[in-house]
Amino acid sequence: MKKGIQRMAILLSASFLLLGGCGAKETSKNEGEGTKTYKIGVTQIVEHPSLDAAFKGFKQALKDKGLSISYDVQIAQGDMNNNQTIANNFVSDNVDLIFANSTPSAQAALNATKDIPTVFTSVTDPVGAQLVQSMEKPGGNATGTTDTHPDAIPKTVQFIDKYIKGNRIGMIYNSGEQNSVAQVDVVKKAMKGTDLKIVPVSVSTSAEVKQAAESLVGKADCIYIITDNTVVSALESVIQVASDHDLPLFVGELDSVKRGGFAAYGFDYYDIGYEAGEMAAEILTGKKKPADLPAQYPQKLKLLINKKAAKEMGVKLNPEWDSIAEYIE
Structure with missing residues (x-):
């Protein structure tokens, strides 16, 4: 008993x-x-x-x-x-x-x-x-x-349009997260006037992220991961796919650059x-x-580039970036 x-x-x-x-x-x-x-x-x-x-x-x-x-x-x-x-x-x-x-x-x-x-x-x-x-x-x-600076997404899209070969941007996000849907809409607006296009892949859990990243191989010229909690929590699987297939990986915040993303316009x-x-x-x-108390936007915005990730993802560093970016090894 x-x-x-x-x-x-x-x-x-x-x-x-x-x-x-x-x-x-x-x-x-x-x-x-x-x-x-x-x-x-x-x-x-x-x-x-x-x-x-x-x-x-x-x-x-x-x-x-x-x-x-x-x-x-x-x-x-x-x-x-x-x-x-x-x-x-x-x-x-x-x-x-x-x-x-x-x-x-x-x-x-x-x-x-x-x-x-x-x-x-x-x-x-x-x-x-x-x-x-x-x-x-x-x-x-x-x-x-x-966690969205008004200029972060437009500047990222401009950078991709100017410096990255190809026009297909692979985006993995959880369509059930309102913040993610809002960011994808901002990306679409920022792409107007360019020949860029989104290749979207939706996930529901972090366990689906690796397969989603693999599905972009051959369909996208780079990958852009916004500040989606589901995807960012499994970012290493996207980094691995991007490195294995020479896909420049743009991310939505600086911590993800430090984890192995190629570049981000972001803040701490x-x-x-x-x-x-x-x-x-x-x-x-x-x-x-x-x-x-008014809600606040981030006060600082900078471009951070990961040199090691650039090499692993087949990106050749451009001298023009020296004046606009900070680098980490």
Whole structure:
């Protein structure tokens, strides 16, 4: 009988873990702030370097503000059901603020509560995702930072048009991610007036990414991976295909260049996370409400080129790039 009860307890514990995704709790305390410790629920759709860097920046901003914070960190592992369960649990726990790191995470948070303030980052199109009424005037209970610089995609398309042989751009993305669909639309608009065309491949999970990349061999002259969480979490499989078949791989952010992409016009996710953390500090201390804090675009944009990746993908470095790009080996 006791063994049966023990087995039941183990099964129940495992079920709760599956429902809540992958989570951890941590506390960041700073001297001189008094006894108030704020509870922040952190929801993130998947783990990958860019989102992780944004969370690091968020924490550092709050530390720099001298606040004492208890974090409940939950990763949905790409599962939308987990994603919503995490947000609902934060509401039940009555956290002081939800930090939503990705578009799906932010949408789930706003679906779960209209009372607990939400600060988001790594969101491509806050207006299109219906997180805010406008960038200047959010108008609700959420604000944050976007991971799309208005010039990033147009500049990438211009670079491809000017310097890359061929006109077929392979794009792998999850059509179920609103932020990805929005970016593909921006790519199409940026291509007007050129002879470039998109070769799209849609995936639903990270497990499908490698096969999707392989399907572009012979059909695309280069590959462009936007800031799609599903694909970026499995980027190494795309890098391998691009290297094996001499397909220049353009990516949507700098962390993916460091992982092995050829080039990106981007910014540091740490920076947009830090800016979101500064917003969170204003909200937690009662100085501002989300509706009073305009959503922010990234402040810095640069072209980063990976020399090693260029060699592996058959790209000859052009001296013209020296004046417009930074390089990593």
